[in-house]
Amino acid sequence: MSNISIKIKGFDSQEFPKGITPLQIMNDIKGVPKDTIICKVDGQLTDLSSNLNKNCELQFMDAKSKDGHSVLLHSTAHLMAQAVKRLFPKTKVTIGPFLENRFYYDFDVNSPFTEDDLLEIENEMMKISEENLEISHQEKSRNEALAFFEKIDESYKVEIINDLDKDETLKVYSQGEFTDLCRGPHVHSTGQIKHFKILSSSAAYWRGDEKNQTLQRVYGTSFQNSKDLKKYLQMLEEQKKRDHRKIGKELDLFFFDDEVGPGLPLWTPSGTVLIDELEALAKEKETANGYLRVRTPHLTKGDLFSKSGHLDHYMSSMFSPMDVDGIDYYMKPMNCPYHHKIFANTPKSYRDLPYRISEYGTCYRYEKSGELFGLMRVRSMQMNDGHIYCTAEQFKEEFINVCNLYMEYFKIFGIEKYEMRLSLHDPEGLGDKFIDNPTLWKKTEEDVRNALKGANLKFVESVGDAAFYGPKIDVQVWSSIGREFTLATNQVDFAIPERFDLTYTDKDGSAKTPLCIHRAPLGTHERFIGFLIEHFGGNFPLWLAPKQITILPVSDKFNDYAQQITTDLRTMGLRVSLDNRSEKIGSKIRDAEMQKINIMVIVGEKEVENKTVTVRRRFIKEQKEMSLNDFSNEILTEIKERRVSN
RNA sequence: GCCUGCGUAGCUCAGUAGGUAGAGCACUUCGUUGGUAACGAAGAGGUCACCGGUUCAAUCCCGGUCGUAGGCUCCA
Numbered sequence: 001m002s003n004i005s006i007k008i009k010g011f012d013s014q015e016f017p018k019g020i021t022p023l024q025i026m027n028d029i030k031g032v033p034k035d036t037i038i039c040k041v042d043g044q045l046t047d048l049s050s051n052l053n054k055n056c057e058l059q060f061m062d063a064k065s066k067d068g069h070s071v072l073l074h075s076t077a078h079l080m081a082q083a084v085k086r087l088f089p090k091t092k093v094t095i096g097p098f099l100e101n102r103f104y105y106d107f108d109v110n111s112p113f114t115e116d117d118l119l120e121i122e123n124e125m126m127k128i129s130e131e132n133l134e135i136s137h138q139e140k141s142r143n144e145a146l147a148f149f150e151k152i153d154e155s156y157k158v159e160i161i162n163d164l165d166k167d168e169t170l171k172v173y174s175q176g177e178f179t180d181l182c183r184g185p186h187v188h189s190t191g192q193i194k195h196f197k198i199l200s201s202s203a204a205y206w207r208g209d210e211k212n213q214t215l216q217r218v219y220g221t222s223f224q225n226s227k228d229l230k231k232y233l234q235m236l237e238e239q240k241k242r243d244h245r246k247i248g249k250e251l252d253l254f255f256f257d258d259e260v261g262p263g264l265p266l267w268t269p270s271g272t273v274l275i276d277e278l279e280a281l282a283k284e285k286e287t288a289n290g291y292l293r294v295r296t297p298h299l300t301k302g303d304l305f306s307k308s309g310h311l312d313h314y315m316s317s318m319f320s321p322m323d324v325d326g327i328d329y330y331m332k333p334m335n336c337p338y339h340h341k342i343f344a345n346t347p348k349s350y351r352d353l354p355y356r357i358s359e360y361g362t363c364y365r366y367e368k369s370g371e372l373f374g375l376m377r378v379r380s381m382q383m384n385d386g387h388i389y390c391t392a393e394q395f396k397e398e399f400i401n402v403c404n405l406y407m408e409y410f411k412i413f414g415i416e417k418y419e420m421r422l423s424l425h426d427p428e429g430l431g432d433k434f435i436d437n438p439t440l441w442k443k444t445e446e447d448v449r450n451a452l453k454g455a456n457l458k459f460v461e462s463v464g465d466a467a468f469y470g471p472k473i474d475v476q477v478w479s480s481i482g483r484e485f486t487l488a489t490n491q492v493d494f495a496i497p498e499r500f501d502l503t504y505t506d507k508d509g510s511a512k513t514p515l516c517i518h519r520a521p522l523g524t525h526e527r528f529i530g531f532l533i534e535h536f537g538g539n540f541p542l543w544l545a546p547k548q549i550t551i552l553p554v555s556d557k558f559n560d561y562a563q564q565i566t567t568d569l570r571t572m573g574l575r576v577s578l579d580n581r582s583e584k585i586g587s588k589i590r591d592a593e594m595q596k597i598n599i600m601v602i603v604g605e606k607e608v609e610n611k612t613v614t615v616r617r618r619f620i621k622e623q624k625e626m627s628l629n630d631f632s633n634e635i636l637t638e639i640k641e642r643r644v645s646n
Numbered sequence: 647g648c649c650u651g652c653g654u655a656g657c658u659c660a661g662u663a664g665g666u667a668g669a670g671c672a673c674u675u676c677g678u679u680g681g682u683a684a685c686g687a688a689g690a691g692g693u694c695a696c697c698g699g700u701u702c703a704a705u706c707c708c709g710g711u712c713g714u715a716g717g718c719u720c721c722a
Contacts, residue, residue, distance in 0.1 A: 104717095112650050202717030203649030210719050214649055217717065249657080258695075258713055317721080363722090368647045369713095371720055381722065465721090474722085486722055524722050555679040582679075590683035604681060616682065623682070 004052065009059040022058060023048040023188060035062035035224060037187040038071045045071060047137055047185040063224035073098035075135070075186045076125075076196050076222035077105045082178035083124035084109075084218075087117075093180065094156040094206060094215060101232060103222065106204055106215040108156065113201045113216055121218070122198045132191030133176040137184055145170045145181065156206070157181045195229040196222035199236075242480035244533035245374040251538055251596060253529075253546070254375065263372040263379030265526060270546035273575065274529045275382070277544050279360055281412070281642070282384055282522060285405060291356040291386055296338035298362060302328040307499055308337040309435060313468035317365045331364035336493070336518055339387040340500040343514075348504040353514060354394050358386030360525065375530030376485055384522035389502065389514040395447065395492075400455045402490045402519045406475055409488075409521055414644045415477065415535060418487070420457060422449060423465035423472040434468050435495045444494045445471045467518070469493045480534035487531060491518040538596050539618070543639040547597045548575040552588045554604030556580070561608045565601065565628060572632055574639075593618065599635065 003015040016025060022039045026032045039046055040059040045067055061068040077096035084091050084107055096105030142161065149157040160181065161170065173182045175190055187193060199219040206212040223229040248254050253271035260266060267275060302321055305311045310318065314333060321328035339357055348355060362382045371377055390398045410418065425434045425441050448471050452459050466472055475488040493516040503511040522528045542548055549569060553562040559580045566578040579588045585602065592600050600616040607613055613631055616623045
């Protein structure tokens, strides 16, 4: 038998007999870490029980690495499936992939799992782990695999095999009595999976299609050691504390009311401050960038939305029409048709372009009840909307300027983790979800792609997520509880200007159709604020904070002085409250902390005598006694600069 | 919209094997006049989400509706 040469990472090259497995090598040589669960052969994740037949590079890996962790998660999903099959033998298994730090497995069961079921499953998993079953794999021909899964009545696996490429070699993994179709790789024994937890269960559709069978999805997580598991679970708890729905209630920012309706937020005085500040910021930036502000109605005849294509492509997201004098009127789901009307209202020449208009118009969209989610998904939403009408030559610069505006905003808020996504059409949806003009789709998508590349902006592409009238750049962010949302969007419209007969007179006197860029750099104010609440965990920077300052007299004796300070600061435009209850100063401070008020101003005998104030800022322990003038100058500057940290 | 869980005072939550409910915080009043994260006492507060059914009797059991949570689908 011939030998092969294997370069093991962290060791010298060695000769081994052909066909040896990494597992055997682990046992042969000293010093391979005990935590090894998987390996890479020439950079490819490979089962430890695979035979090595040629010279190669071998790297042993534990679950601390991202790749290693993904294998552990995946193997834990299998472990869970085995436990479910033991406890509920009639269950049919489907798929069980890994996600970042989590995994799930979808099961077809007669009745959904209860919480007790989940506990039992977890216990059974523990048992299987203790049994330390070897996980082996085998290659099977398509027919063998089909016969096997038909015999054990795993119809979903049969369906999966039937959909696979005919030439694909199939692998099955076995551990004890449980065998599953899987690409692998996996850890080599169930005993290597020890530190896991079932997180939740819910429903999911087979293959993500709502017309298909409803499956039960069980989510779980798994780590190399108990410390990492505990850390992850703690992080999940911490994330929950930042949930904008929770903080929104604690800080009394917004709420929903049964009698008003789901998805229709009511903004309290505190929450309204956030919106007002956001709007003030946007108005300032837009004025500087040459935008003109407009206002349009919330309600409109259906004809307008026929013309714009909304009734053909967007009706399922619109509220039902109402009859007004025998004519159908709709609540507006977007502002664009009105902006087009405003463009067309007076003749335009090339000298008027780019023509930039903006409006924070409230739109109404029918979101299915189960899709509503705090402020992140609502039915009445204020768009940070605007439209730019420009020539083809101006397109690139205008488009990139909008992208730059996003980044400027993100910088102001200190948002660092985001992803730009070029959302393209899916040819299969032409005519239905998307306007049927394949040539223009292609051209526009290419233009946008080139503009982004030309500006050196990093982006990913996503097919099928375009608007019905054109491709988009969406900026994706992740909320504190891990959900992904589109925060900002920038869309190109190649179709609608023509439908609205929008023209401008070019240099040569001919009438031309402008391009239209839809842009919403702050998305909707509801979602943006929902995101900001989580981003800051309710600890807003001073310029944004609903409650900037509270005045705390040490005792009732100093209430007059405190009242004077309050009035003075309010006159300067600051948001100031006065806590003149007959409480001890410690209690007033505690209450101010709970309300996350940025600055506490304490006044007592000393301050009255010296005509000063004592300033206590959140997160800064030491207090400073200063004149009111120095204090107000300092914070007015901080607010003017919109400083994120103090 | 779909599946499952949940809905008790303003908030966070107890509770009742079916006999119309309780705590802490918040609120109001009184006492206290205090120096950097909870001063003390008293009071007020709820058709137990809503509508039906079973029962002598329903907050509790059953059905429906609405809302909400976790997901799926969808989306700014």
